[in-house]
Amino acid sequence: MPALTVVLFTVCLIMIAAFIAAAAAAKLARLDGATYPAxxxxxxxAFAAVLTLAAAxxxxxxAVLT
Known part of the structure; x- marks a missing residue:
């Protein structure tokens, strides 16, 4: 598989995981009584945290593999 395909596939998976985490966090916040802006x-x-974790x-x- 070409390297570009692997990179794009990985980016897509990370973005999907970030969107799912953000949606779950928002739903849990709403169930806890938070307003829509909160x-x-x-x-x-949560979205930023997932992207930061993926970058780390x-x-x-x-660093380990090279």
Whole structure:
């Protein structure tokens, strides 16, 4: 499989995971009684956290494998 295909597939999977985490966080915030703006803030924080974690794991794997 070409390297570009692997990179694009991985990016898509990470984005899907980030969207799912954000949606779950927003739903849990709403169930807890948060307002819509507060739930959106929680969702944005969860989305950013997933992307940050993915970047950190990628950097660590790059350091180990090269």
């Amino acid at each position: 739930a959106c803030l929680v969702a944005a924080t 794991v990628t950097g660590a794997l790059n």
